[in-house]
Amino acid sequence: MCGIFGIFGHPEAANLTYLGLHALQHRGQESAGIVSTDGTQLYMHRGMGHVHDVFPERELATLLGTAAIGHVRYSTAGGSHIRNAQPLAVDYARGSVALAHNGNLTNARELRERLEARGSIFQTNSDTEVIVHMIAGSTQRNVEDRIADALQHARGAYSLVLLTEEQMIAVRDPHGFRPLCLGEVDVPGQSHPAVLVASEGTSFDLVGARFVREIRPGELVVIDGKGVRSTRPLGEPTPKLCVFEYVYFARPDSVIDGLSVYEVRKAFGRRLAEEHPVEADVVVPVPDSGVPAAKGYADRSGIPFEMGLIRSHYVGRTFIEPQQSIRHFGVRLKFNPVAPLLRGKRVVVIDDSIVRGTTVRKIITMIKNAGASEVHVRISSPPTTWPCYYGIDTPTRRELIASSHSVEEIRKYIGATSLGYLSAEGMLGEVHEDEKDGDHVRGFCHACFTGEYPVPFDDSVPPRLLRLVGV
Numbered sequence: 001m002c003g004i005f006g007i008f009g010h011p012e013a014a015n016l017t018y019l020g021l022h023a024l025q026h027r028g029q030e031s032a033g034i035v036s037t038d039g040t041q042l043y044m045h046r047g048m049g050h051v052h053d054v055f056p057e058r059e060l061a062t063l064l065g066t067a068a069i070g071h072v073r074y075s076t077a078g079g080s081h082i083r084n085a086q087p088l089a090v091d092y093a094r095g096s097v098a099l100a101h102n103g104n105l106t107n108a109r110e111l112r113e114r115l116e117a118r119g120s121i122f123q124t125n126s127d128t129e130v131i132v133h134m135i136a137g138s139t140q141r142n143v144e145d146r147i148a149d150a151l152q153h154a155r156g157a158y159s160l161v162l163l164t165e166e167q168m169i170a171v172r173d174p175h176g177f178r179p180l181c182l183g184e185v186d187v188p189g190q191s192h193p194a195v196l197v198a199s200e201g202t203s204f205d206l207v208g209a210r211f212v213r214e215i216r217p218g219e220l221v222v223i224d225g226k227g228v229r230s231t232r233p234l235g236e237p238t239p240k241l242c243v244f245e246y247v248y249f250a251r252p253d254s255v256i257d258g259l260s261v262y263e264v265r266k267a268f269g270r271r272l273a274e275e276h277p278v279e280a281d282v283v284v285p286v287p288d289s290g291v292p293a294a295k296g297y298a299d300r301s302g303i304p305f306e307m308g309l310i311r312s313h314y315v316g317r318t319f320i321e322p323q324q325s326i327r328h329f330g331v332r333l334k335f336n337p338v339a340p341l342l343r344g345k346r347v348v349v350i351d352d353s354i355v356r357g358t359t360v361r362k363i364i365t366m367i368k369n370a371g372a373s374e375v376h377v378r379i380s381s382p383p384t385t386w387p388c389y390y391g392i393d394t395p396t397r398r399e400l401i402a403s404s405h406s407v408e409e410i411r412k413y414i415g416a417t418s419l420g421y422l423s424a425e426g427m428l429g430e431v432h433e434d435e436k437d438g439d440h441v442r443g444f445c446h447a448c449f450t451g452e453y454p455v456p457f458d459d460s461v462p463p464r465l466l467r468l469v470g471v
């Protein structure tokens with residue numbers, strides 16, 4: 001899980017990239033980086049932590065030039081190291097190139113072994129470096145052909161933005177697992193607008209830019225002094241956008257594949273109310289991810305909506321545990337119930353997903369302790385039963401509670417009065433699977449719910465290891 005951003009043709013390229021990365025911070029909090037160019041060389045700064053902490057003003061001031069790309073990387077257990085921070089930037093025989101990647105190659109190990117056998121030496125354990133080596137090793141004449149050549153060998157998920165001294169290039173794999181879109185912003189005193197690329201269009205709002213369009217699955221877009229050119233060098237597209245972007249991952253104020261993430265989440269909630277109705281007094285979301293679905297559930301069921309749980313937005317990455325053990329401490333740090341709204345009530349709690357089951361279990365205890373008489377849990381996605389190999393950080397199958405427990409067993413474990421999940425058909429209906437949007441037919445990857453993986457992966461590589469090699 002990562003966020004990528006780029007801008008070409010703007011005198012404040014690095015500053016706008018910094019702001020764009022702020023708007024993508026939800027896609028990754030482990031590390032952040034920016035590479036810029038003034039047409040003669042690349043300038044880079046990367047660091048561990050949030051965008052705000054990585055880029056003090058004095059560092060931003062060193063990122064010269066009118067083009068820049070940036071990256072935020074998702075926090076994972078163990079793989080957290082500065083050498084895996086992105087963008088990656090290298091000098092090779094034909095110039096310099098920097099690359100920011102969102103996704104996960106499913107054949108990275110095989111490609112790496114092949115490259116190492118030919119003498120490549122790797123500096124990181126990230127799959128992104130494999131792409132860089134393949135670009136450097138290509139014999140094609142210009143950089144866009146070298147990128148296309150390199151990506152012929154890559155399988156899996158990649159939304160990329162690359163920067164050379166003269167060009168910015170954006171590419172999306174033929175399945176379009178991860179989102180990527182184009183924008184533009186007017187530059188005072190300049191006849192043509194600056195061009196932007198980002199994982200989510202919300203980042204355009206923050207820098208005063210306009211959303212232009214999605215980059216389509218399999219599309220390669222070159223942005224340079226001559227303008228914007230699009231090619232499709234990667235074969236026929238087979239759209240498989242990650243449906244989990246709508247469930248949890250993307251910001252609700254984003255529009256992806258023509259659909260408002262907020263509206264989709266609300267529609268999931270309405271559908272959930274139809275599939276799993278219940279007699280209750282109040283609908284309460286687990287904030288923030290459960291809010292739009294809870295609104296939809298409340299609208300459709302007629303049960304009043306209340307913010308019965310309050311979330312602290314100031315929970316840092318590290319905190320001091322009290323010496324005396326306080327039960328449910330971690331979850332208390334993040335959530336607290338509004339007891340008067342819950343006392344004596346039959347409560348419907350809405351969350352977007354259950355992964356290990358630990359969060360919702362503690363929340364239910366909290367709501368019961370606040371005096372609720374019944375706690376009905378409704379989840380606005382199907383049971384999460386399979387790990388993701390395409391760029392979302394999920395635990396192994398063993399840790400996914402729904403992969404080895406029935407809904408009734410999960411209900412008992414979490415201590416709910418009743419439990420209902422949105423069906424896969426319901427979910428895919430609300431994202432309009434197989435419907436046309438212009439010349440594009442919407443298609444989704446839903447492997448985490450169904451086990452139907454659109455691209456094979458090397459199953460000797462467990463997802464934990466894939467996480468270490470960098471998402």
Ligand code: AMP
Pocket residue numbers: 248286289351352353354355356357358359360392393394
């Ligand atoms: P768990 O306690 O493992 O069941 O966590 C479930 C919660 O984590 C849900 O409320 C989701 O909002 C959130 N969540 C779902 N998927 C992810 C993910 N890949 N990374 C981080 N949080 C997630």
